Amino acid sequence: MGCVVVDVAVVQTSELGDRSYVVHDGHLAIVVDPQRDLDRLQAVLDERGLRCAMVLETHIHNDYVSGGLQLAHQHDAPYAVNAADEVAFDRHGVADGDELSVGGMRVRVIATPGHTDTHLAFVITGGPGPAAVFTGGCLLYGSVGRTDLVDPARTEELARAQYRSVHHLADLLADDARIFPTHGFGSFCSSGSTSGGEDSTVGQEKTRNDALTAPNEDTFVARLVAGLTAYPAYYAHTGARNRAGAGPVDLSAPQQVSPAELRARISAGEWVVDLRDRTAYAAEHLAGTISIALGQQFATYLGWLIPWGIPLTLIGATPQQITDAQRQLVRIGIDRPDGAATGKLRDLADGAATRGYRRVTFAGLAAAQQAGETLIVLDVRRDDERAHGAVPGSVHIPLHCLLDRLADVPAGPLWVHCASGFRAGIAASLLDRAGHDIVHIDDEYAVAVTSGQATG
Template structure:
């Protein structure tokens, strides 16, 4: 029988999970916590889940693997070297298991983590597939500084050798299925994205395979590592404990009076509307994080961990979508939710707004003799590549603890595309600063001659 692979995309985190099967029996690889997506595919194809496998103890999300194995009775493959608080099928390099007509072989591929495993799945007919987790990605490899920053060089060398081991042991026609590499902060180097790849394709483009000098590879990869979300520090702990099932039922409704109380007490009340609507009008004291691809990444990065969060959305569907994203990073239950527009949830004097401008507006302001203070909230690596001379710089992920560093007066806030600047503007407005939100692409600043790059 041949091997089929169903892909489950979690684009909000830049990750993929997989269901490998022979038409009857399935192997689920690196599932997310919202298991209804997995169960729907299993049911649609009439598949029995025989094995759930983890390539590593994940850094960027809370796994659904433990719960899926419990619910289905499947074997749960986790590296024998991982220190976990639950029973599992402990596997090491070279160990094999069967699922229907499929054979699964574990291959030690340290680098992203010390105990990282890739899994080669072999069918009786057709080429094998290798599920590479955070080892070999499309065009590059997973980042190597998450275990211990002091060990980054050591882990990068291990990652280089792991990718080369896979390329040395598998033929060109073996399909490659990484978990990371589609926008995840667990990626590094020139990750290529795309829908599919093979070992043969990776031989011609992967950073770890086209660079024959290990020292050069290590130097280049380490130089390209950027900041990653602070919530990562909490993910491994949860995954080693065996995460509990999720509860996606509707949060407790919050009426306008209670919403007002929560805002006054300084709780995190998060407005899910798009950034244009939020700038135009919002309830003072809320934080604007637009529901979209990057919602959970930046909310999880910014919120003091463990702080209750109340969601404000225009519909129950918006709240449900936000909930689904949040459970994936371990924010299990919102403290509540309020539905409606600002005018329906607050009195007129509680409604705030701030100007929304462009880089062209900045040029016009300067031509009028004004000298706006510009606040750049991009990452350090982005700013190192080019900046607006005279601008202040506080990366978004450092803004809350650095509010005292924001210059006095009105701040014109920008990032690379407008998304992070919208969050920064809302945080500044919440803290009582006078803010102008630059909702524009940094390329426009370049074209106007405002930047050094």
Template sequence: MADVEIIETAALGDRSHVVHDGEHAIVVDPQRDLDRVTRVLDERGLRCALVLETHVHNDYVSGGLELARATGAEHGLPAAALLAFGHRPLADGDELDAGELRVRVVATPGHTDAHVAYVVDGGPGGTAMFTGGSLLYGTVGRPDLVAASRTDELARAQYRSAHRLAGLADDDARVYPTHGFGSFCSSAPATDDAVWTLGDERARNAALTEPSEDAFAARLVAGLTAYPRYYAQMGERNLAGAGPADLSPPDPVAPADLAGRIARGEWVVDLRSRTAYAASHVWGTIGVELARPFATYVGWLIPWGAPLTLIGDSPGQIADAQRQLVRIGIERPAGAAVGAPAEVAAPSRVTAYPTAAFADVPSGATVLDVRRPDERARGGVVGSIGVPLHSLEALMDEVPDEEIWVHCASGYRASIAAGLLDRAGRDVVLIDDDYTAAEAAGLTASPATGLA
């Protein structure tokens, strides 16, 4: 059986895969930071023979072109994709070889028009299916990224693609999707379990258990939620082909320069924990904790192409942020400052705001809920105002000019919102608490009332 190495990109909810026969490797849907891929190849003594991509990605900048250039491997992508660089166009029914591995190309439109899956056989065992954004674990990739007007059409295409894949192999075939581990490219929450089989998916996948195409399409479309704004930039970038990622340290920023950037209204992002940021931060910065969702929310909120300056506790923290950002095409920070707030700015520029739990919210407090509308539709704090985080800056005038207690589901998004409110001169309290605590305290009702 062909061996498969999974390269997890938890921050974006995606996986790349290296499938090999012990000597020859096929890399499927590589991310931009290729050192993780080359480490697997080097440690196992593999030669990269093929770089295959299931589709032109919407949620990250591909590393496929650069990996093919660096290794001399053949680079295969769907033939229907209008790419600006040399590659091997792959159509339904094409076959490729890499040592003992045999690859069948299967057209699987739905997530995008130009989408394929790769069915790999070879070695002493069974089949491995690399399904990209078509058949995910328990669900399928979202069908609304091409054009809103085509969502129903592509949802139906997803149904047919899933059924086609289900008929291509036995139950023990292993399924390896690219999306579905927290990615907004997934149409619904999907399991994080390591590897599932085609038999598992036949038993539980929504596309394979719904009684009809009509029922599936209606359910799929009804469950779609907002997706990050930066997705609009990824397709064009991947069609053009991305060069190598530059992860060298950004230029240092002195306190006076940092103050000037803030005064000009530039984005200055503090990477420290949300509790550290609340307790002490440079006024005019935005706190986006360097955690799993970091790049997603920076890419969702910052105007595309705007200069971005980072503040961190250490050079390592800055480097980790760079790695996440380069995956979504934010190539080079405009600079970075390392140290405590009073070290990177004048002490007079350092400020704070309080944090609290749901149990601390006083009666009559103005509560702002920055969860998505689909979350809020299932319930919210009674009397709260609903403005999703990604709309907060545009709707800032609709937030009352008084003390605001802001929450989300866990505290992460609320902390970003608190920074935006603080930068706008609002009096804010961060509710750094799990939403279940609000339910336990009897503060909620369903459905929620209020704005948006």
């Protein structure tokens, strides 16, 4: 058979800050932590002429719906999931110390509790090269996975387990072992200051990782717990979906909705989400719709804010926008929108009233204040961001709390800001929908700090 060479192909899901991996020897492949839209992974297999012979899951994920069960079914491959996980499907149960083989590749299972109780790492070897270690939400680039998702009351307990798991891996593996985490590229499953980047080794992490450079366990735990921020509400649904086992996705075009039906759905209080950029939305939009621009953070914030299970209709400039939005949504467990409408806004309005609101920069805010305009500045950043500085006199309601706290929103003209303008655009649309007079501050908060309008 000759010398086995183990190669790793990365399939990145930048919208959620995660990675999946295809590990192979040129013929057979092991897929680690697959996302749910499997066509991307299948394309990698096809391009390289590989057969998927095993699927590995490092943990029951909270930030996305796994495609692992479906991929294993499609390829008649074993689906390796921790034997201790309470799941509703048949799997190849594995535990600490188990060894698996696929062709010339060898897989060692290592228990690494912390991010979850039953978290596993997989060490894959074959041939003369360094080991490839798939660390899921344990050892990330520069930091570790958060430890408050299982039970907030157990955050410190699991943070201590996380510290010990990372040190166990560092002690067990050679410095040249290559590390391949699932989280840490923008995912809210990360904690601390992840370093990103394309690759890392155990040796590199010993010089920069929060868990490996802290002077002791107590210091690490205190820093981790203090640094935890809010995370998306849809995580509560995703973990349960993964334990149940998700089926195939349907990315076919949803039902097209007429202008009259759009108006009816808006009047009924359903979520009708406009995917166009926030500039176009502010200029003109259908009254009662919600602006969440299609982009890197689209699914995260829609999933965070939408009342789970409410009917969802998408408005896009083109059918491709709808298709792209659907792909992002199935990854977090929103399987099918209830309809879509595409085309020019005036055609979709079909004579119905449209609305708009002003967009300004922080310089525009300063000018309005100097002119004596009556206004209220509303900061929709998270608590941890607010702690570093604020616009003096501003009101603070984080975006993810806004729908629950509409009664706390002051009356009068609201000038809404965040850190970059994106979240403020979403908040502006929600407040406009609720009948408030809105001005969207579409600018970088750093500009306000530099100009002296804000602290931080």
